[in-house]
Amino acid sequence: MHTLLWNNVLEKLSTILDHHRFETWINPLTPDPSSCSDCLILLAPNQFIADFLEHHYKKLVFSTVREFSSSINNVLFLHKPFVFDSKNSAFLNIPHSIDNSYNKASFFPQLNKRFTLESFVVGAGNQFAKSAALAVAESPGKTKFNPLLIYGGVGLGKTHLLQSIGNFILSTSKKHNVTYVTSEEFYLNFIDAIKNNNIKKFTAQYRTSDILLMDDIQFFSGKESTQEEFFYIFNTLYQTGKQIVLTSDLPPGSLKGLQDRLISRFQWGLCVDIQPPDLETRVAILKKRAEEDNLSISQDILYFIAENVSSNIRELEGVVIRLLAFASITKSDIDIDLVKNVLKDSVKAENVKISIDKIIEKVSEYYKVPVNNIREKNRRKEVALCRQIAMYISKKVTNHSLKTIGLNFGGRDHSTVIHAINNIETLKLYDDTLSADIDSIISNLNCY
Ligand code: ADP
Ligand code: MG
Numbered sequence: 275m276h277t278l279l280w281n282n283v284l285e286k287l288s289t290i291l292d293h294h295r296f297e298t299w300i301n302p303l304t305p306d307p308s309s310c311s312d313c314l315i316l317l318a319p320n321q322f323i324a325d326f327l328e329h330h331y332k333k334l335v336f337s338t339v340r341e342f343s344s345s346i347n348n349v350l351f352l353h354k355p356f357v358f359d360s361k362n363s364a365f366l367n368i369p370h371s372i373d374n375s376y377n378k379a380s381f382f383p384q385l386n387k388r389f390t391l392e393s394f395v396v397g398a399g400n401q402f403a404k405s406a407a408l409a410v411a412e413s414p415g416k417t418k419f420n421p422l423l424i425y426g427g428v429g430l431g432k433t434h435l436l437q438s439i440g441n442f443i444l445s446t447s448k449k450h451n452v453t454y455v456t457s458e459e460f461y462l463n464f465i466d467a468i469k470n471n472n473i474k475k476f477t478a479q480y481r482t483s484d485i486l487l488m489d490d491i492q493f494f495s496g497k498e499s500t501q502e503e504f505f506y507i508f509n510t511l512y513q514t515g516k517q518i519v520l521t522s523d524l525p526p527g528s529l530k531g532l533q534d535r536l537i538s539r540f541q542w543g544l545c546v547d548i549q550p551p552d553l554e555t556r557v558a559i560l561k562k563r564a565e566e567d568n569l570s571i572s573q574d575i576l577y578f579i580a581e582n583v584s585s586n587i588r589e590l591e592g593v594v595i596r597l598l599a600f601a602s603i604t605k606s607d608i609d610i611d612l613v614k615n616v617l618k619d620s621v622k623a624e625n626v627k628i629s630i631d632k633i634i635e636k637v638s639e640y641y642k643v644p645v646n647n648i649r650e651k652n653r654r655k656e657v658a659l660c661r662q663i664a665m666y667i668s669k670k671v672t673n674h675s676l677k678t679i680g681l682n683f684g685g686r687d688h689s690t691v692i693h694a695i696n697n698i699e700t701l702k703l704y705d706d707t708l709s710a711d712i713d714s715i716i717s718n719l720n721c722y
Contacts, residue, residue, distance in 0.1 A: 276305040276314050282342045283335070290334070298602040299327060300335075306352070308689065313348045313696050314339055320353055321673055322595050327351040348699050350692075352669070352676075385444070385454055389437035395562055397555025400431060403546040407435045407519075411442035414450065414485050414517035419544040421508075421518035425525050426548030429588030432521040435548075436487050439519055443485060453483040457493040461500045462681035469685065473503075480507045485517045491540075492522045495531030505536055512539070551587065556580035559587055563594045569601070571608050578610065582617055593617060628719050630668045630682040636715050637664040650684045662694035663708075667716060669695055 280303075288296050302323065306315035316335075318324035327335070328351050336349045391411065396404050403424050410422050424432050440452045467476035480486060486507075494501050511518055522529060525547065526540040551559065557580045564571050571579075583590050596616045601608055637660050638645045647657045648664055661683060668679045669691070676688040683691075702709045 276309050279314070279339065279343050279346075280305040280316075283338050286338050286341070287335070290338075294602060294605065298598065299323065299331060303327075303351070308692065310692070310696070312345055313350060313692075314346050315350045315352055315692065318351050318353050320595055322592075322599060324351040324353040325670075326599060348696055350695060350699060352695075353673075385437045385440045385452075387441065389434045390441050391435075391438045393562070393566075394431065394434055394438060395551075395555060395559045397551050397558070399549030399551050399555065400435075403431075403435060403548050406544055406546050407439050408442075410517060410519060411439045414439075414443060415515045420512065421520055421540060421543040423520045423522065423526060423540050423543070423545045424548060425522045425545065427523065427550065427586070429586035430548045430550060431587060432548060433489055436489055436519055436521050440485065440487050450484040451482060452485045452487065453480060454487040454489070456489040457491050459678065459681065460488065460504065461493065461497055462678070462685070464500050464503055466681070466685040477503065477507060481510050483511065483516060485519070486511055487519050489521050490523070491520050491532075492524060492529055494536075495529065498533075501533050501536055505533070505539075508536070508539060512542075518543075550585060553577075553580055553584075556584065556587075556590060560590055560594065563591055567594060567598050569594065569598050569608070571597070575608060575610065575613055579613060579617070628671050630664075630672060630674060630679060632719060633667050633671070633715075634664050634682075636718050637667070640711065640715050640718075649682070662698050663712060663715070665691050665694040666698040667712065667719075671716060671719065 284300065287300050291300065302319050303316040306317050309315040316327075318327060332349060332351070336346075339346050339349055391404070391408055394400075394404055403426075406419055406422055407424070409417050410419050424435055426432055437454060440454050443450050443452055463476060467473050494504065508518065520540060526532075526537045526545060529537060557576050560571075560576050560580055564576070579590070579593055583593060593613075593616055597608055597613065600606075600612055600616060604612075606612065634645055634648050637643075638648055641656070641660045641663075643657055643660045647654075648661050652658075665679055665683060668674060668682070669676070672679075674682075676691045680686040680688050680691045698708075698712075702712070
């Protein structure tokens with residue numbers, strides 16, 4: 275609906291901004307089909323760009339939008355990590371919370387198209403995992419690797435490989451039902467289904483998958499009834515020759531709080547680990563990322579970065595994104611001093627992980643409203659506002675999708691979260707106290 279409008283805005287902005295800025299910040303944006311009639315949601319390729327636009331380009335974009343449409347009252351920049359691929363919609367099995375009434379196919383986060391086997395750089399630490407992933411993708415359910423479990427530390431490429439399998443299968447065969455889900459989403463949807471007395475529908479969507487890709491199973495730790503439910507789904511799929519691929523941060527034997535019978539099933543197939551990349555692999559990954567982002571970085575500097583960021587590929591990529599931003603703002607070349615500066619920042623950012631629980635807790639403390647009231651269905655006006663504030667902050671400071679945020683607030687759907695963000699954005703324009711409150715809650719979270 276907003277595509278035409280956005281095309282007009284793009285054209286206008288391309289005449290206002292210099293080429294480099296336009297290409298870096300504005301051109302990568304796409305209007306979100308779930309935008310409402312008075313709010314234009316623009317999807318950014320990563321969180322950094324979304325935040326940057328929010329702080330530096332919002333006024334310009336908004337006023338340009340208003341030149342073409344007076345019915346738009348707000349512009350939002352959001353990053354959705356898993357943008358839905360509408361072309362494949364018919365073949366994706368989409369886990370969903372039960373009481374959603376909106377059109378799921380047009381919104382639900384699914385596989386990230388960037389996560390492919392081709393874009394996965396191979397090195398000594400991940401070579402075996404990649405080969406296993408490829409074998410499974412080529413013949414799902416037909417190899418001995420069932421289940422395939424990929425384990426390894428944070429940011430080493432587990433999700434990338436897992437989703438690559440899904441993308442590969444969808445690109446080669448249209449007859450498979452692929453389900454990708456994080457165990458956190460599985461858990462939250464399960465709780466939701468219990469509340470709504472809807473377990474049957476919940477399990478049906480998993481039992482009908484041909485390929486179940488489940489990310490981060492360590493999250494099941496201590497969640498007995500969720501494990502129970504998963505155990506039955508696992509058995510059904512396994513017995514009918516469907517492919518199961520799992521990831522976790524530890525080898526199955528070291529996973530605490532998981533039932534023995536589950537752990538033993540995880541070991542029926544193949545368990546492979548991903549080790550941190552060596553220097554050469556880190557350089558190769560950096561190079562690939564820089565190329566993808568049209569960023570020219572000399573070989574020396576690539577090595578310098580790779581030597582200084584060694585633990586985690588996500589962190590490496592964060593450095594590339596920041597370099598891109600700095601180079602664009604300052605219009606300077608990428609030299610060692612700039613890199614040093616950026617490295618300082620990115621290490622700080624990497625150390626901060628904020629959970630939605632923590633945000634709810636801080637909002638609850640600040641406004642003296644009980645945590646449960648914020649989470650659950652309490653309609654009192656003050657409570658509803660606190661909830662919206664907590665949702666808004668969750669979007670701003672975490673990488674969670676709108677779907678996950680909604681699920682953390684008593685299983686609300688993504689459109690409620692969008693409405694909340696929209697409402698707080700608008701209120702903030704007129705209400706300085708609210709803005710200050712929010713800033714203070716955020717700084718209390720230690721995230722900036
Ligand atoms: P994990 O799930 O293990 O925490 P991810 O799969 O999310 O890690 O990977 C973090 C980031 O690093 C992603 O953007 C991913 O594309 C990138 N990445 C990880 N491993 C590789 C690799 N071997 N080649 C290219 N990119 C990689
Ligand atoms: Mg992951």
